[in-house]
Amino acid sequence: MSVPRLSDCLHCRMRGESIFAGLNPAELCTLGMEVQDIDCAAGEVLYRSGDPARHAYTLREGAVKLVKTLSNGQQVILRLLHHGDLFGFEGLREKEHRHDAISIAPGKLCRLDLVELQRLSERQPKVREAIFQRWQDALRASEERVVELGAKKAEARLATFLLQWAQRYPQLRVLPFPLTRQDLADFLGLSVEHVSRLMAEFKRQKLLQEARNQLEILSPQRLQEIAAAKSD
Amino acid sequence: MSVPRLSDCLHCRMRGESIFAGLNPAELCTLGMEVQDIDCAAGEVLYRSGDPARHAYTLREGAVKLVKTLSNGQQVILRLLHHGDLFGFEGLREKEHRHDAISIAPGKLCRLDLVELQRLSERQPKVREAIFQRWQDALRASEERVVELGAKKAEARLATFLLQWAQRYPQLRVLPFPLTRQDLADFLGLSVEHVSRLMAEFKRQKLLQEARNQLEILSPQRLQEIAAAKSD
């Protein structure tokens, strides 16, 4: 991980989508909190489950997975984070992090001190609301995962996932796709082999195309049908 | 549903665990909100997905399921609520309810007007914090569901579920158990038949005992082992 620099929130490209979006420049300048600017490599661990929670992060570039590791070593990916996403904020209410946060692509992050963020959110209703909203979004997303895992079969889960991934890059035809088959498996609750077979089948059917960490969806329409397909 | 009466929060048995727990009697008396006292029968619908969100509820007695119904009619139970649980509060941030809320046992509820609750939470940091905490709890619970559904096989999921159910009635040996096999299936992401077989098997192994809407867990220890058993 790079040595943290101080971040310039006022001129940040993501300012409009961040939790500081509602603040005017004057308020931003008197945040009373240090925002650190961090680079990270693929595979880097930002924090581990059980670590004392000191920071929350805003992801500016790259992708991060939040992982729960079971006693038998099996892993489940609980969230996949993209540019603009805030994570680690469960530390506002709990002393320790609940997941491992692992970068899966070279990226840039802002690191926020949780104590300062807590104080700021008490002072600034707009910030508090923004964080609250993120919490709400996380809950909705998690509930959708429960529906996917509880009600759909493998093929439909994968199709849903790929379409959702694509939605995060609305303007791109060819998507960044740093996930390994193992990551996909850990996210979808499947075995690596099964994911591999399904991806191969999708490619055979010309629904998508894949190259070194890049993905192109050729038939969102057809994928959508598969995603909506019946239960398991 | 019974005609709502006004509720007396000051003398409520659940006051200590409610979102009003931090308030002193004087503050409670000047809540500035009407709390309605409601009885409901088993099977009664409190609200439907898509209904304009007007109320949140605190469950005082009974049990309620929050259900998502898919286009093909399949249902997934997202949460099961017990005495003391707050629900419907996603309406604080969204205009419509996201789930169906259906009572599965005769029960008693408090109904809170969401607009008044919103105003109250802006005035009373303690109430706001309490609601925030509930949100956080809901997220944690939902993430645990993802882990269960993504990583464990049917038998382990059922065992986990039964133990968690039991935890909600710490002082009882014989638990109220109003769930149908269909409810269990909808919660665990399994077919009714499979749930039925697993329950039969558990009974055969003397891990539990069942009678008309009541359940007794005979070997929490052994169930715990099954719950922890390997992946799927």
Add this chain to the structure above:
DNA sequence: CGTTGAATTGATTACTTTCAATGACCGTGG
């Protein structure tokens, strides 16, 4: 090039659903 970890593919096994039939329970109406 050889090494290494990831991905693919095939064969087999295990788990879960589906379909079909039967059985238990409960409330209702004769």
Add this chain to the structure above:
DNA sequence: CCACGGTCATTGAAAGTAATCAATTCAACG
């Protein structure tokens, strides 16, 4: 009070889905 009808639960058999085990193959990198 008992027969009837309905709903829910159980059980069996067959089919389908996904995991596991075992080789290869592939691609990136030194």
